[in-house]
Amino acid sequence: MAQVQIVSDGPRYRHQIRSGTHQLSADEPFALGGQGAGFAPFDLYLASLSACTAITLRMYAEKKGWDLGEFRAELASSRDDAGKLVVHRVLHASGALSDAQWARLLDVVERTPVTLVMREGAVITSERGTD
Template sequence: MNRILSHQEEPTRLPEAPASTGITGATPLHGSGPETIHLSEGKYGPHQVMVRSGTSTFVVDEPIGAGGLGAGPSPFDLLSAALGSCALMTMRLYATERVWPLERLVVRVSHDRPTLASRDKFLKEIQIVGDLTNLQRSALLEVAMRCPIHLTVARGSDVETRLLDDSDVSESAVSRASHMRGMLEACKAG
């Protein structure tokens, strides 16, 4: 089932916002260093992966037609979701800080790469609903293009891969709210 969540639909428990942000329900900003995600093979399908972050656990899988069990989003689904959700969250934060009459945001992300050697292409389509001026709409579009995940994808990244011994594998997962820090920085840049 596809469902679009609006900003009015809140999770059951929101952490307190740090005083410096002025935003109710924001994730506390703490720590430095890398965030860590722990991944391991799932038990039920050849492509199923169990993912644990510092705050949640979920399954990644391939669709049934591609040899998976369809138990979760595919890796490219997650990448597109990261790009779209970051844009949406950053626009909402920006509008909330400015007390703009933004009613609803909808983002759709399409991803295409015909071959492994091809350059990836993402299309981010954004619907902004509310009694906003053209200047406010433009500012929201600009901040969406400064969101942390957009910048990560657009700039490219350095990826290092290491082979570990059996004794070196840690099951720890660490979240440090670096995404929230990045969104706050994107909002202040505008």
């Protein structure tokens, strides 16, 4: 499905993430001892969900012949009283969409692939490499 590699290139917490020919930087903010040189881990988590949100809704709208215009999703995370992560999405589109079309988009967004995986969780395994 997907494959990435992360390499520590210093200083401190800055890392380079690669997927195929694409690359981005990850780091911690200054407040956590990083250099602020890239996305923080939870920023990447939200970025994954936002990308899936935008791509899925764009694909759906194109299939239906709807003009989304410029689409934007704003995502924020927080913790509830029990400490559980809560993600809130606010969707915007400059295209002239009816209330019924918006209702359908809000229904579809609840079932994007990344949304479903984040809700169900994943099995994560680890092993030592042989370098």
